[in-house]
Amino acid sequence: MLDLNPAQVRKDLAYFGEFGKRGVGYSVSRLRDHLIEILGLQTRRNVGIVGAGGRLGHALALYKGFEKRNFKVVALFDKDPHVIHQPVGDSGTIHHISELPTIVRQLSIEILILTVPAEAVREVFDYILLSGVKAVLNFAPVKLNSTEEICVHNVDLAIELESLSYHLNRPGVNLP
């Protein structure tokens, strides 16, 4: 499914330890447990959404898929005074971003999802750095770089479309 050959799978697993028995194979359920452990997926992670007043933030706040994968949206933030105190689903009401550092610590939030417009990113990111959070998933079309302090994953929807546009121009170069 992932286009890997057996040697590569064994090599990658070897990086973390020995999980199989020579001549026998791997126990699927025990291997699964090891992978959950390696990825840190045993413990539920608390997540906050910054820009929850926007449509994307709203959609993600109400998305049921995160709970199934052991992530829980526990707090919502926005800059716009009009949406503050608005309730969204069962993640409580929207807080002003100035409260972010305090609430992140109070609720042990480990990951922040950023869904603010490009213009707001710099200001909001300062609050995020202040909060001490170590992981950010950024949907704003502004690349944020990871540092020793904080790990950022950037998801830029327009770039995804641009990448598909490139493939449309050269048929046959589809495959991975």
Next chain:
Amino acid sequence: MLDLNPAQVRKDLAYFGEFGKRGVGYSVSRLRDHLIEILGLQTRRNVGIVGAGGRLGHALALYKGFEKRNFKVVALFDKDPHVIHQPVGDSGTIHHISELPTIVRQLSIEILILTVPAEAVREVFDYILLSGVKAVLNFAPVKLNSTEEICVHNVDLAIELESLSYHLNRPGVNLP
């Protein structure tokens, strides 16, 4: 900004042609034009959203950022009879997915964005294959593989969080 060295930039450009003058450098605006040409971003691409009745589909349908990057959402689709004929922004009303193949051809849609629940993916993807569209951006948590026929990019939000979870477990391994 991208952590590339000069040699790598020259190498990558060389793959597509010669865009600079030795001893002088690159003309920024002409290089920009060449890159736009290579990525196929001169022409506006028509986009359809499948699963526009859901919150994510709805958010993407109303997102202003795509137009700025030369993509236009021209049609919306869903399976749910309750949302059919509902208007969303200025992309018209929501059509039933059975109309997808016809409308894709009528409106010259080149890219489809998939925002349906996991259970609906298989059924919907059959209509997509039927439509002959060559590029798909899939947000459903079900990996779809590219073929000679169709190029699929998968964006799985839960996997992004899981990846961040892994980094939370090993501080210092943040950098790219």
Next chain:
DNA sequence: TAGATTGTTAATCGATTAACAATC
């Protein structure tokens, strides 16, 4: 013992980087 499968070492391949001739 014969067959199978792991973990690991060695060989291969491709991508990144360094070096340099060509050019302004």
Next chain:
DNA sequence: TAGATTGTTAATCGATTAACAATC
């Protein structure tokens, strides 16, 4: 000519794959 910068070839590095001993 001296200095700078490209395009390209060669060297280096790392990742993938193949081979094989260890083990059941």
